[in-house]
Amino acid sequence: MTRATPALRAIPNPGVRADVPLISFDEVGLDFAPRRIIHRLTFSIAPGEIVSVVGPSGCGKTTLLRLVTGLVQPTRGSVRREGRAIDGPAGDVAIVFQDYANALLPWRTVAGNVSLALEASAMSPAQRKVRIDELLGKVGLAAHANKFPRQLSGGMQQRLQIARCLAQEPTILLMDEPFGALDAMTRQSLQDEMLRLVRETRTTVLFITHDLEEAIYLSDRIIALRANPGEQSSLAHTFQVDLPRPRDQLATREEPEFLRLRRQAFDYLLEPQA
Amino acid sequence: MSHSPGRWQGIVLPLLALVAAEAALRVRPTQSDVIAAPTAILRAFLRACADATLLQATAQTLLATGGGLLIGAGGGLVAGVLLGLSRPAAARASLLVELLRPLPSVALIPVALLVFGFGYRLEIAVIGFAVFFPMLLLATAAVRAVPQRLVEVSVILRLSAWSRVRKVMLPAALPRLFVALRLCVGIALVVAVTTEIASNPQGLGFALLSAQQSLAPDLMLAILLWIGVLGWGINNLLLQLEQRWFNAQLDKE
Numbered sequence: 001m002t003r004a005t006p007a008l009r010a011i012p013n014p015g016v017r018a019d020v021p022l023i024s025f026d027e028v029g030l031d032f033a034p035r036r037i038i039h040r041l042t043f044s045i046a047p048g049e050i051v052s053v054v055g056p057s058g059c060g061k062t063t064l065l066r067l068v069t070g071l072v073q074p075t076r077g078s079v080r081r082e083g084r085a086i087d088g089p090a091g092d093v094a095i096v097f098q099d100y101a102n103a104l105l106p107w108r109t110v111a112g113n114v115s116l117a118l119e120a121s122a123m124s125p126a127q128r129k130v131r132i133d134e135l136l137g138k139v140g141l142a143a144h145a146n147k148f149p150r151q152l153s154g155g156m157q158q159r160l161q162i163a164r165c166l167a168q169e170p171t172i173l174l175m176d177e178p179f180g181a182l183d184a185m186t187r188q189s190l191q192d193e194m195l196r197l198v199r200e201t202r203t204t205v206l207f208i209t210h211d212l213e214e215a216i217y218l219s220d221r222i223i224a225l226r227a228n229p230g231e232q233s234s235l236a237h238t239f240q241v242d243l244p245r246p247r248d249q250l251a252t253r254e255e256p257e258f259l260r261l262r263r264q265a266f267d268y269l270l271e272p273q274a
Numbered sequence: 275m276s277h278s279p280g281r282w283q284g285i286v287l288p289l290l291a292l293v294a295a296e297a298a299l300r301v302r303p304t305q306s307d308v309i310a311a312p313t314a315i316l317r318a319f320l321r322a323c324a325d326a327t328l329l330q331a332t333a334q335t336l337l338a339t340g341g342g343l344l345i346g347a348g349g350g351l352v353a354g355v356l357l358g359l360s361r362p363a364a365a366r367a368s369l370l371v372e373l374l375r376p377l378p379s380v381a382l383i384p385v386a387l388l389v390f391g392f393g394y395r396l397e398i399a400v401i402g403f404a405v406f407f408p409m410l411l412l413a414t415a416a417v418r419a420v421p422q423r424l425v426e427v428s429v430i431l432r433l434s435a436w437s438r439v440r441k442v443m444l445p446a447a448l449p450r451l452f453v454a455l456r457l458c459v460g461i462a463l464v465v466a467v468t469t470e471i472a473s474n475p476q477g478l479g480f481a482l483l484s485a486q487q488s489l490a491p492d493l494m495l496a497i498l499l500w501i502g503v504l505g506w507g508i509n510n511l512l513l514q515l516e517q518r519w520f521n522a523q524l525d526k527e
Binding site: 148 | 421423424426427429430431432433434437441442445446448522523
């Protein structure tokens with residue numbers, strides 16, 4: 001892995017106006033009566049950006065992600081995509097769930113699981129097969145196409161779920177603590193693979209994690225939420241991450257900026273937020 | 275569970291019991307309407323096999339059991355899956371189900387007899403009623419037990435309602451539906467024999483009753499044992515299929 005110059009970081013996305021946010025939250029509130037989960041949350045995500053959401057458990061991280069899918073509607077305010085309110089799942093919004101074992105179909109093979117994402121579209125079986133092979137190749141599962149999910153390791157199962165999401169050709173990739181259940185080595189290699197894949201396709205990523213270092217390593221920006229917002233805004237803090245890309249598991253994590261952000265974020269999250 | 279030593283040791287006790295019964299009746303011959311020596315039972319069994327009466331009775335019972343399952347469990351399956359998919363529908367149906375379910379199916383025999391007369395239709399109707407509600411409840415539970423995550427995945431992938439059911443819900447519920455079927459087969463067999471003893475003059479239940487009434491304890495016990503073996507065999511077969519097809523999936527849950 002080579003070190004990159006900071007100039008490589010900016011990825012202009014042709015055809016997309018950078019000044020129109022891809023996703024915008026405007027004074028969003030959500031109650032699961034009687035509990036207030038999210039309150040007065042305002043932020044936006046630009047096309048191609050990788051944004052992480054961190055915060056204590058119960059702060060509405062997963063709920064925030066579901067708001068972007070349109071599976072959940074806000075109680076107050078609005079969630080918009082390119083200016084239009086989101087009213088339901090869009091074909092190009094994909095989710096990678098943490099519990100890959102539940103998200104995969106155990107009775108379908110690796111190839112069959114990817115196929116599920118392509119079966120809704122009008123694609124001939126031959127085309128579909130080509131596409132499946134290509135996707136499995138991308139995530140390094142080409143040799144396992146005919147195996148069943150239970151025959152794969154956790155890391156491979158999560159790769160499979162990512163392949164199925166890529167089959168949707170997502171503009172927006174939502175990831176709900178995708179690597180939380182994996183061991184440290186697997187987690188790091190999947191982080192790098194994920195960065196490589198979304199970079200190739202210029203996918204916008206909203207990444208939920210409770211691992212601050214992971215958030216810093218992956219993101220352009222980190223959004224910290226607070227639990228039980230009360231009358232305060234759910235948005236506790238935003239951290240801008242100006243680390244060069246492509247990132248490197250060893251070098252990036254040794255950068256003074258990485259360490260500074262790590263310190264800042266830890267201090268911030270450890271503070272009691274009354 | 276398979277081929278452990280306990281499985282073969284399990285046969286020792288029944289064999290000992292048979293040998294003991296045979297020995298006791300040889301030492302002290304007894305004229306009885308209730309008991310018979312194991313060898314006499316075996317001879318009666320072979321005779322019943324030879325003149326095809328046992329085979330015919332077995333076929334009649336299995337046919338009625340199959341017919342009852344097809345109608346009752348089939349209907350229960352469809353209704354149960356629908357109720358499992360739709361909570362509003364389940365809420366509306368629950369009172370009716372709870373009112374009808376506790377009704378003992380054999381209590382329907384007099385009514386069904388008036389409607390259908392003797393024969394298969396009577397038996398099939400009673401068996402069908404007996405298995406309908408267990409299947410309905412188990413199928414509802416099977417569909418509800420599909421991991422919420424899978425449902426969510428099918429929504430995110432924007433599958434149509436029909437392909438969601440066909441490609442995700444039903445395959446995910448299938449192992450539990452098969453368990454439900456196995457339980458219903460057991461119920462169906464019990465109700466079939468009961469109906470035949472109580473009123474319908476055909477099948478193994480009626481053969482059992484005839485043997486009893488003609489004071490042939492050897493034949494009666496032979497049929498009784500045969501019914502036991504038949505039930506055990508069918509359940510075992512289904513159990514084997516269940517393990518072969520769904521073991522991995524059921525284990526995971």
